[in-house]
Each structure stands twice: as structure tokens, then as C-alpha cells.
Amino acid sequence: MAKILVVDDEEHIRLLYSEELREEGYDVITAEGGYRLLERIDRERPDLVVLDIKMVDYDGLDLLQDIRNKFYDLPVILSTAYDTFKEDMKSIAADFYVVKSFDLSELKRKIKMALEARTSE
Amino acid sequence: MKKSSRLAYEENPEKVERAEVVVGISSYDSAEFIGHTAEQAARGLLDYFGSKNSVIINVDSDSGDGTKEVFLGTTTEVPKIYLSTPPGTKGAGHNLRNLVTKAAELKAQAVIVVNAAFKSITPRWIKNLGEPIFGGFSFVSPLYLRHKCEGVLTSGIIYPLTRVLYGRRVRQPNGGDFAFGMTMAETYMHHPTGGEKAVLQTGVDVWMTTLAINQAVPICQSFVGRPKTQRSPDGVMPQVSAFVDVVGTVFDLMGFFQERWQKVRWSKPTAVFGFGMGEADAPPPLEVSEADLYRVFLQGFSQYQALWESLLDDKTFNKLTEIKNLPAAHFSFPSELWARIVFRYAVAHRNQVTDRQTLLESLLPIFHGKSLSFVKKTERMSIQQAEEYIESECMIFEEMKSYLAADWQGKR
Numbered sequence: 001m002a003k004i005l006v007v008d009d010e011e012h013i014r015l016l017y018s019e020e021l022r023e024e025g026y027d028v029i030t031a032e033g034g035y036r037l038l039e040r041i042d043r044e045r046p047d048l049v050v051l052d053i054k055m056v057d058y059d060g061l062d063l064l065q066d067i068r069n070k071f072y073d074l075p076v077i078l079s080t081a082y083d084t085f086k087e088d089m090k091s092i093a094a095d096f097y098v099v100k101s102f103d104l105s106e107l108k109r110k111i112k113m114a115l116e117a118r119t120s121e
Numbered sequence: 122m123k124k125s126s127r128l129a130y131e132e133n134p135e136k137v138e139r140a141e142v143v144v145g146i147s148s149y150d151s152a153e154f155i156g157h158t159a160e161q162a163a164r165g166l167l168d169y170f171g172s173k174n175s176v177i178i179n180v181d182s183d184s185g186d187g188t189k190e191v192f193l194g195t196t197t198e199v200p201k202i203y204l205s206t207p208p209g210t211k212g213a214g215h216n217l218r219n220l221v222t223k224a225a226e227l228k229a230q231a232v233i234v235v236n237a238a239f240k241s242i243t244p245r246w247i248k249n250l251g252e253p254i255f256g257g258f259s260f261v262s263p264l265y266l267r268h269k270c271e272g273v274l275t276s277g278i279i280y281p282l283t284r285v286l287y288g289r290r291v292r293q294p295n296g297g298d299f300a301f302g303m304t305m306a307e308t309y310m311h312h313p314t315g316g317e318k319a320v321l322q323t324g325v326d327v328w329m330t331t332l333a334i335n336q337a338v339p340i341c342q343s344f345v346g347r348p349k350t351q352r353s354p355d356g357v358m359p360q361v362s363a364f365v366d367v368v369g370t371v372f373d374l375m376g377f378f379q380e381r382w383q384k385v386r387w388s389k390p391t392a393v394f395g396f397g398m399g400e401a402d403a404p405p406p407l408e409v410s411e412a413d414l415y416r417v418f419l420q421g422f423s424q425y426q427a428l429w430e431s432l433l434d435d436k437t438f439n440k441l442t443e444i445k446n447l448p449a450a451h452f453s454f455p456s457e458l459w460a461r462i463v464f465r466y467a468v469a470h471r472n473q474v475t476d477r478q479t480l481l482e483s484l485l486p487i488f489h490g491k492s493l494s495f496v497k498k499t500e501r502m503s504i505q506q507a508e509e510y511i512e513s514e515c516m517i518f519e520e521m522k523s524y525l526a527a528d529w530q531g532k533r
């Protein structure tokens with residue numbers, strides 16, 4: 001069972017993602033921000049991270065860089081309310097991005113692709 | 122002057138025998154720019170690798186314009202070595218082969234390669250390309266801020282194809298500026314495909330990147346900031362020889378790495394190094410002649426129609442003919458069609474359905490048609506929007522990979 005870490009400062013998003021992704025058969029853990037995120041990843045070894053870009057205390061794109069520097073092969077999917085982040089070239093270090101929605105089919109599709117890419121090497 | 126073991130001419134006025142960091146400047150008739158490139162490289166080495174022994178090596182293809190004299194005559198605080206191919210031997214691949222051999226002799230830890238034709242190199246390029254090697258990466262590929270229509274050979278075929286094959290998003294797999302450590306140097310010196318004619322010419326850059334991707338060593342991309350401005354062989358209409366060498370090298374390597382790429386399903390990103398450099402300038406304007414692209418595409422029909430008809434399946438060929446009949450103002454080349462044609466050509470290249478030079482040359486007019494469509498579609502787009510468009514085209518390549526695999530296995 002693949003383990004997914006959802007990082008988002010909005011509780012209802014964490015709940016929604018957890019519930020729906022667990023129904024898909026994933027093991028889901030959550031974090032509400034970037035505090036000690038790298039230590040958490042190191043300890044819990046998720047197979048994929050779903051990362052919110054705009055959190056109150058953290059910039060998701062900076063966190064993405066931190067994750068890439070330490071766990072350069074770990075799939076990361078950016079989750080965002082707006083797609084303006086693409087103006088920042090840092091976003092190319094993500095595997096995919098999804099625009100936040102209550103319909104998670106796109107997120108689920110991208111998770112599947114990212115996990116397949118990881119295991120096909 | 123003496124000859125090295127690889128028959129390259131060498132001048133080593135400061136008798137350098139050891140260097141931890143090597144900057145290699147590849148050149149051919151580059152007297153106009155090489156002094157500037159050497160100065161910037163020296164400043165980068167002093168500013169960012171000052172505690173290490175370093176050397177700048179000009180690997181030249183026996184230039185006749187005084188490149189050697191300008192290089193050795195440029196005052197730098199870092200020692201310099203000049204290496205050249207023997208008279209009559211030219212090619213970027215020969216240059217890089219000489220560089221790798223010399224770097225191994227010097228027991229280097231990091232080799233940073235820059236092209237002498239650049240006007241835009243800064244000392245930060247040296248830092249950003251070299252530093253990841255000392256941070257544990259084995260290969261560093263460049264990320265440029267380019268005009269959206271510069272480098273269509275890369276964005277239109279080399280990047281999508283490399284990405285779909287090997288599952289790594291390396292945006293500039295054909296970039297002439299990169300860095301590698303000695304694990305990769307060993308691979309480059311001994312790889313069985315290293316002596317291919319195209320690899321010894323312009324195909325060498327994509328060859329080096331592809332080997333690094335397939336070596337399963339840590340690789341990253343490094344943002345080199347300022348716009349790439351050069352005498353570009355990879356503008357909106359690449360030279361025939363460059364197109365044949367580069368695309369031919371990718372097709373050749375598909376055969377060598379076929380076991381691996383057929384197992385790869387989707388792509389994943391590659392780590393990025395070098396952000397936080399401040400605002401980059403906008404890239405300089407690029408003159409694009411839509412009329413020339415259209416003309417060359419149409420000329421392809423008179424020259425290669427019979428070959429295309431024999432190579433492509435009916436549906437694909439008919440679609441290509443439909444496009445031919447579109448008025449220039451409404452010209453559009455669907456990405457799915459382009460992916461299908463590239464995949465078919467890769468298989469035809471493997472099967473040697475005709476001589477490979479002719480085969481690759483016959484793809485060029487179709488490529489110009491595809492490029493014209495890209496130019497028109499991205500006309501009003503920002504660089505970022507054009508990048509997103511390229512990403513969406515890459516996804517089409519990835520979604521159609523099963524078509525390629527089936528064709529490759531003879532199941533179509």
C-alpha cells in the first residue's frame with residue numbers, strides 16, 4: 001500500500017484528501033505545514049507528497065525545493081487554488097500540479113501516474 | 122607543443138599536472154568570443170572554487186581563425202591548457218573526448234563544460250554548473266531562459282523524445298553547457314557507442330545526457346540565469362547536419378537502451394539547482410520566418426513524398442497531406458500526428474528501411490511544418506505559457522508511448 005503525505009494548512013482539505021485517498025487504498029498521513037517536514041519525511045518515508053503551494057506560514061515552492069534537495073526522487077504533486085504559481089520556475093521540480101477541487105479524479109490520476117513512474121525505473 | 126596519447130595537440134604552458142576542477146571550453150573558429158568566455162570562467166573558478174586547484178582547457182577543433190592564440194593570450198589568474206584535434210578532424214564530440222581524457226589524466230573531480238560561442242556566460246554559470254557535482258550529483262544539465270522559438274530542435278523533438286523514452290524531465294538534454302563528475306567521465310571514455318560518427322560531431326551533448334540518465338546516477342538541472350545568446354546552430358531552423366546528428370544519436374541510443382525504455386511508463390521531474398539568482402533579463406528577440414518554414418515544409422513533398430508514403434501508415438500520411446493543403450494563415454500541425462511520425466521514424470531508423478542519412482533528412486521538412494505550427498500557436502504566449510504548451514505536447518508523447526512500444530516490437 002503506497003503511503004501519501006498530504007501537506008495543507010486547511011483542515012477540511014486534509015480531511016477530504018485523506019478520506020478519498022484512503023478509499024482508493026492508500027495509506028494517508030497529513031501535515032498542516034512545513035515545520036520539521038523534512039524530518040517527518042525522513043522518518044515516515046512516504047511514497048508521494050501532495051503539497052499545498054500557498055500556506056499561511058509556508059511557501060510550498062520553497063518546501064518543494066527543500067524536499068528535492070534531500071529526497072530528489074520523491075514524487076511531489078503541487079496542489080493549488082490558482083495556477084499563477086507556474087510563473088515561478090521552481091514549480092518545474094514538481095511531478096505534477098492539480099488545481100484544488102472537490103472532484104479529486106485529476107489528483108487520483110496524477111498520483112497513479114507519479115507512483116507508476118517511480119516503480120517503472 | 123606535443124601530441125597527447127589521443128593524437129590531440131596540446132599546449133600546457135604552466136605545466137599543470139593536477140586539477141580538482143576543470144572548465145572545458147569547446148570551440149571551433151571561436152576567436153571572437155573565447156577570450157570573454159575564458160575570462161568569465163576564470164572569474165567563476167576564483168570566486169566560487171577558490172580553494173581548489175583548477176584549470177581552464179580549451180578543447181578546439183583545429184580552428185584556423187586564431188582561437189588558440191586568443192585563448193592562450195587572454196590574461197587569467199587560472200592556468201590554461203590548449204588541446205586540439207589533429208588537422209582535418211573537427212567536431213564537438215572529438216573536443217569533448219579530448220577533454221574527458223585530459224580531465225582523467227589531471228585526476229579532476231568535476232568537469233564543467235561551456236561552449237565558446239556564448240556571449241552571455243557569467244561567473245555564476247561556473248558556480249551553478251559545478252557546485253552540484255561537489256554536492257553529490259554526477260551530472261548537471263543547464264536550464265536557460267530562452268526565447269520561446271529558440272531551440273526548437275530541443276523543444277520540438279529531443280526533449281519530448283528523451284523524456285518519453287527514459288522517464289526523466291531534463292529540459293535541455295541537448296544543451297552545450299553541463300558538468301559531470303568522474304563516474305560519468307569513466308562511462309564517457311569507455312561506452313561502446315562513443316565512437317559513432319554523429320556522437321563525435323553535434324550529437325555528443327544529447328549522448329552525454331542520455332548516458333547520464335541511463336547510468337542511474339544522481340542528476341540535476343541548474344539554472345544558469347541570463348539568456349542564452351549565441352551563434353545558434355539550434356535556432357528555429359536547425360542546420361541539416363545538426364538535425365541529422367542529434368536526432369540520429371537519439372534514435373541510435375533507443376536501440377542501445379531498448380530494454381530499459383520499454384519498461385518506463387511515465388516521466389518524473391529532475392531536481393533543480395540555482396534559483397535565487399534574482400531577476401533574469403528577458404531573452405533577446407529572435408527573428409522567425411514563418412514563410413521560410415512553410416516553404417521548406419511544402420518543398421518536402423516534392424522531394425520526399427514517395428518515401429513518406431512508404432514509411433507512414435495511410436492515416437498518418439493522409440493527415441500530413443491534409444495539412445499541406447491548409448492555407449498558411451490557418452496552418453496547424455497536431456501534436457498527436459507529430460508524435461506518431463517521430464515514433465514511426467525511430468522504428469524505420471532501427472530497421473534501416475533506407476539509408477539513415479536520407480531518412481533523417483526526410484524528417485526535417487516535416488519538423489519545419491511542426492515548428493511553424495509551434496510558432497503560430499505560441500505567437501501571443503509568454504515564455505512561461507509556451508513552456509506549458511511544450512509540457513502539454515510532452516504529455517501527448519507520453520500518452521502515446523504504447524503506440525511506439527507496439528511499433529518497435531513489430532506489433533503494428
